[in-house]
Amino acid sequence: MTxxxxxxxxxxxxxxxxxxxxxxxxxxxxxxxxxxxxxxxIRGVVISxxxxxxxxxxxxxxxxxxxxVAALAMIGDLFSSFVxxxxxxxxxxxxxxxxxxxxxxxxxxxxxxxxxxxxxDVAIGVGIFFLGELILSRLLYELRLRDEPY
Numbered sequence: 001m002t003x004x005x006x007x008x009x010x011x012x013x014x015x016x017x018x019x020x021x022x023x024x025x026x027x028x029x030x031x032x033x034x035x036x037x038x039x040x041x042i043r044g045v046v047i048s049x050x051x052x053x054x055x056x057x058x059x060x061x062x063x064x065x066x067x068x069v070a071a072l073a074m075i076g077d078l079f080s081s082f083v084x085x086x087x088x089x090x091x092x093x094x095x096x097x098x099x100x101x102x103x104x105x106x107x108x109x110x111x112x113x114x115x116x117x118x119x120x121d122v123a124i125g126v127g128i129f130f131l132g133e134l135i136l137s138r139l140l141y142e143l144r145l146r147d148e149p150y
Contacts, residue, residue, distance in 0.1 A: 008044030037091030
């Protein structure tokens with residue numbers, strides 16, 4: 001999940017604005033706010049799914065399992081962005097909990113059986129992702145791979 005969520009950040013740093021087409025194409029919801037915002041790109045989702053699927057295969061999992069985990073992490077991330085826009089938070093703003101839980105809980109719950117996880121494994125996985133994402137985001141910011149420390 002960390003790989004799925006981190007590859008779009010690295011891709012943005014390497015590719016800058018190239019191929020960064022917003023998923024929502026600039027559309028606005030009926031509340032007048034952006035649907036998702038400009039930082040959610042087709043490039044980010046595609047790179048996340050492809051990279052995570054390939055690395056999953058290298059780790060002995062199937063391409064499909066890796067792709068599914070990444071796709072679900074991205075759906076969780078998009079859900080968070082959608083909710084943050086409804087709450088009028090700016091694109092790329094931090095909302096602790098909302099930025100970590102959906103993108104870790106959704107893939108762990110849906111893939112629970114496929115990955116032979118228990119409910120405790122899911123809870124521990126969400127907790128580790130929550131703390132790890134906060135720490136890793138700060139580290140990536142210090143390494144100048146992220147624009148913001150979150």
